[in-house]
Amino acid sequence: MVQVDAVEQTGQEGAGRRDDGSGIWRAGVRRAIRIGSRPGPWKRGLVLAASALLLGLLMLLHAEIPNRIGGFGSLVETCLPWFGLFIPVLLAGALWRRSASAVVALLLPVVAWLNLFGGLLMDKSESGSDLTVVSHNVGADNPDPAGTARDLAAAGADVLALEEITPQAKPLYEKALAEAYPHHTVQGTVGLWSKLPLSDTRPVDIEMDYGPLADTKPVDVKMAYNRALRTTVATDQGPLAVYVAHLGSVRVLPRNGFWTDSRDRGAQALAKAIAAEHNERVVLLGDLNGTMDDRAFAGITSRLRSAQDAAGDGFGFSWPAKFPVARIDQILVRGVEPESSWLLPATGSDHRPVAAGISW
Structure with missing residues (x-):
């Protein structure tokens, strides 16, 4: 009995070993099939x-x-x-x-x-310039217009353009900037302050239409129709035509999508005015409510070039001031050379001021 049991036990162990071997073989085959069926690196993703x-x-x-x-x-x-x-x-x-x-x-x-x-991504700015210009949408809801004006005056620009000037804030800007800028003009909600004499100043009709945004604009802004001007700055190198503009707002609306009608009409009107400009040297300052990549500005960018693109460092995003995501405040030039372009520190406005140094 002992011998029989031993033989049976030995046979069972041998069968178990044979089973273990076949199981390993079958597992290996299944694994190879899975690996072979997997897509290669060119077929994945x-x-x-x-x-x-x-x-x-x-x-x-x-x-x-x-x-x-x-x-x-x-x-x-x-x-x-x-x-x-x-x-x-x-x-x-x-x-x-x-x-x-x-x-x-x-x-x-x-x-x-x-x-x-x-x-x-590269810093293209050069040191030295003949003229420094600054543009700033000061904001209709700015809680401290006088403080904003003092900050801008401290920047030392030769020419300073302001947009969205309300009737209530206008005397505050004029008083705070009077000492640094003996020459200035305000046409509706836009104005220009200059250390150099101004002449041939006139409003530019940019065909404003608030459309579905009519009820969202502050009353004091809607009352002042003029949102663009043109003037001549007398420099030692000759006359410089300067345009200041604040084009219409844009919104993403449920019914209209990305609503830009008012801005686009203003851009077309402004492009026509610049096309008709006889002065070879032109600077456009303002809140254009759009980036220069937008096709709506093709009529402007075909005649003027961006100081930020030519001589800036980075994207120069200017809006909103707390976390800028787009450069909608622009300095564009023709007939002069941008040497540098930069952002100024935030003020009480929801926009950052933009600045550029230009030379002849």
Whole structure:
């Protein structure tokens, strides 16, 4: 009996070993099948790769996006620099999925973004200039107009443009700036203060229409129709035509989408005025309520160039003051050379002041 039991036990152990061997073999086969059925690095993350390609095409072909439905094209162009934030997100996803196709596809949006905005990452400013100009939307709701005026005067600009001047705040600005700027003009809600003489001053009709925003504008702003002016600054190098403008507001509205009608009409009227300007040297200062990537300003940017793009350091976002996300306050020039462009410290306004040094 003992011998039989031993033989049976030995047989069972041998069968168990045989079973263990076949089980390992079957597990290995299943694992090999799973590995073989997995997509390779070029087939993984195809959704990420497609998203990267779409992002790159959107940035490359933004001018082709139609504007007829809800102003979508202008909205994309206003936010265009921020589309670069999707690149590291997609890159993280591509690395997590180990997707070679997604990584390669990301080259398109990277190249597109650098082509559009890479130049803004470099400091292009030069020391020295013949004239310093500043533009600031001082804000109709500014709680301290006199303090804002003192801060601006301390900046030492030769020419200072203010937008959104209310009738109540106008005497405060005039009093606070009188000593530093002996020459000034105010036309409606915009004004220019200068250390140099002014002449040939007149309002510029920019065809304001508040449309669906009529009920949202302060009464004192709506009462003053003029929101643009043109004047000549007498410099040692000759006359300089200076325009100050505050174009219409834009909003994202449920029924209208990205509503820019008033601003766009103002931009067209301002472009016509600049096109008719005979002076070779021109500076445009103001709150244009839009970035220069927006197609609405093509008539202006075809005749003037941005001081920030030519001589700035960074994007120069000016609005809103607490956390700027867009540069809607502009300094544009023709016939003079931008040497530097920068932002001034925040005031009581919801905009940051913008400044530039120009030379002949």
